[in-house]
Amino acid sequence: MKLHPIWNNYPQLQSELTETLKLMEDSIQLKNKSVRKALLEMIGAGGKLLRPAYQLLFSQFGPKQDRNKAIALAAAIEMLHTATLIHDDIVDDASLRRNLPTISAAFDNNTAVYAGDYLFVACFKLMSGYTGTLRSLQKNASSMENILTGELGQMADHYNLAITVKEYLTNISGKTAELFALSCSVGAFESGSSQLFAKNVSDIGHQIGMAFQIIDDILDYTQNGEGLGKPVLKDVQQGVYTLPLIYALHADRQQLVPLLEKKEQMTQIDKQKVYQLVNELGGVAKAQQLANTYTQNALKKIENLPNDSQNTKVTLYQLTETLLTRTN
């Protein structure tokens, strides 16, 4: 079990995230040893743990400080995230995740279905053991409902060559930004911050999540796949059209559409052409502009947070800036 190097400069977070990982491991009580092992390996493979980190950071602002509770909720959130990753990997037919075989590839889709379900439930169990009120649990369930509605929405847009920027933003808002928003607001609310403060924090999480997903989608067009542990433009072949490509389609449909219409039959050369065209037609640059807007909104809102004894605000600012200017 090793933590991602992004946390090297933040000793308190490093220690709390290590405890978060430990609690996740302890919560996975599957009798099926090989599935258990696969889940533990996936968890221990050095994912960034961004959502639990934001939850832990925003939990520093409330008057009710209970670090055990904060760590339990952080673990629950990362388990939820992991469950969606496992089910996403079935849907995307993905073979690698964090440079390890996915559960669906290492075992089969059937195991992945139940393993994901198991994590969903384990997440709820942990949450219902630590959250303050049924009300907040219900709010969490509503967020998860939005996440799944987003996933089903994205599936309905597969191979949609007419997908608009707005539709893309709606999909990533459900798929990604919702869980960032939830992580941040749970941290604030469960540590006793006011509803108003939690609402503001939820919005910060939303902006971060939107920027994060756009940047993730840009990276598909700015580096080869080796570094991300996944093959290049497989998503495009499967009909997932993201912001850089959508902007490029706006600039020039004639060259791109015939390539995209090949769908599953796209060759390596077709994909390289798409990659090149999306860059040349300014799709990457325009997407980067929109990501910057979300990033600046988030940073401005963080600047306006109250000061605290732990310098949490400074950490939040640094972390968010680092995260949202990554180029790999």
Place this chain on the structure above:
Amino acid sequence: MKLHPIWNNYPQLQSELTETLKLMEDSIQLKNKSVRKALLEMIGAGGKLLRPAYQLLFSQFGPKQDRNKAIALAAAIEMLHTATLIHDDIVDDASLRRNLPTISAAFDNNTAVYAGDYLFVACFKLMSGYTGTLRSLQKNASSMENILTGELGQMADHYNLAITVKEYLTNISGKTAELFALSCSVGAFESGSSQLFAKNVSDIGHQIGMAFQIIDDILDYTQNGEGLGKPVLKDVQQGVYTLPLIYALHADRQQLVPLLEKKEQMTQIDKQKVYQLVNELGGVAKAQQLANTYTQNALKKIENLPNDSQNTKVTLYQLTETLLTRTN
């Protein structure tokens, strides 16, 4: 939307189960219209609604009568059950359920993954809105954890020709009896019955669930598949060996093992031979004996329940007797 004829003689249950179905429909707020339609069709296709029925019946025993709450919890339980069915149909590669195409067959496995996830979450949302305490929600999550552990256990036993009666019973205890036990005990506990009473009721549910699953498994060997809306002995071909077959294997491995070892390659004739052998070797009769034991245990415990003004005890007895002596 039509209710199963099993409820024709129980007007109060009939009306509450109709409300349960209505609430389930209202809870499915998916924007993806075709998936929503498929879920609604599945829900409206006349499943027996046994688990909500038991929940509703046992909720009559407590001092705190709140029928809206009882109906909401009944809907949550059936949504949970439906979620597991959808994911089971992916795993079993099933094409029909209740004489309708399964979600995985009508759409694809990907849609079925998210549609099941969506129902899981919608169930939790409904529960957290109506359940009395975080404590009981946590108990529900623990039960679901056991159900999934059971599913993963059964998968690990696929094609296991040495599977024992005990291993089979452990698997169905998780896969089926756990949710019956939960349904019954949630009904009792959430209507204000004592922990002790709820524990006893949970045990009744466990006995009913065990008998129910064994009888379901016997039916595969006593009737052709038309009536059940699923093809004959497909499970065996996929390596799921149930009690009648396990008993038959105990009686005579020599004739059965070579047939079973063909796995996916079993022909229609092979499956008919297995069907015949399981009957001739007394597998069906022995399984029926064990089912009877569970049934008698359940009925005896129901007889010992306190009397109530609504005659719930009589309804419970009749329903359980009818259910556990079905031959189709």
